[in-house]
Amino acid sequence: MPSRASASREPVARFGVAMPHDLLERFDHYVQRKGYTNRSEALRDLVRVELASEAWDRGEDVVAAITMVYDHHIPGLTDKLVSIQHGSGGHVISTMHVHLDHSHCLEIIVARGPARDLEKMADEIVRTRGVLVGRIVPALSMHALGDSFLHEHTHDHSHDPSHG
Numbered sequence: 534m535p536s537r538a539s540a541s542r543e544p545v546a547r548f549g550v551a552m553p554h555d556l557l558e559r560f561d562h563y564v565q566r567k568g569y570t571n572r573s574e575a576l577r578d579l580v581r582v583e584l585a586s587e588a589w590d591r592g593e594d595v596v597a598a599i600t601m602v603y604d605h606h607i608p609g610l611t612d613k614l615v616s617i618q619h620g621s622g623g624h625v626i627s628t629m630h631v632h633l634d635h636s637h638c639l640e641i642i643v644a645r646g647p648a649r650d651l652e653k654m655a656d657e658i659v660r661t662r663g664v665l666v667g668r669i670v671p672a673l674s675m676h677a678l679g680d681s682f683l684h685e686h687t688h689d690h691s692h693d694p695s696h697g
């Protein structure tokens with residue numbers, strides 16, 4: 534899925550890429566299928582995905598979404614899920630809760646922190662009795678978000694024209 538237009542107005546560097554013809558042809562088809570307007574944007578997204586995945590493997594700080602469906606009629610389950618999140622060391626940023634039907638709830642937890650901590654929390658959630666499905670999806674490595682996110686916007690942006 535193509536992401537938003539290039540990450541802010543950072544200056545870009547250009548470099549040449551040598552590639553076998555057949556690989557380039559397959560890449561161009563991919564670019565077309567995914568609806569990118571150019572190769573560069575497609576390549577940038579592929580690099581971001583790979584870096585996030587690699588950051589995950591190395592246990593670096595990442596942003597991730599944990600999705601789960603559970604039966605809220607099971608005694609103590611909702612409390613258990615809440616205390617798992619409270620015990621995560623402040624990694625949970627936000628949650629969304631949808632009452633799917635009479636007994637099922639869908640919850641999406643967005644968290645950021647060391648990949649291993651997030652994975653541990655997700656494992657704990659998934660193995661809790663009453664949680665029917667659950668999975669964790671790494672979104673980005675924190676470094677990919679750039680300087681502004683790492684500083685959590687606590688510093689002054691008045692010098693930055695893009696935050697006018």
Ligand code: NI
Nearest residue numbers: 631632637638
């Ligand atoms: Ni619910």
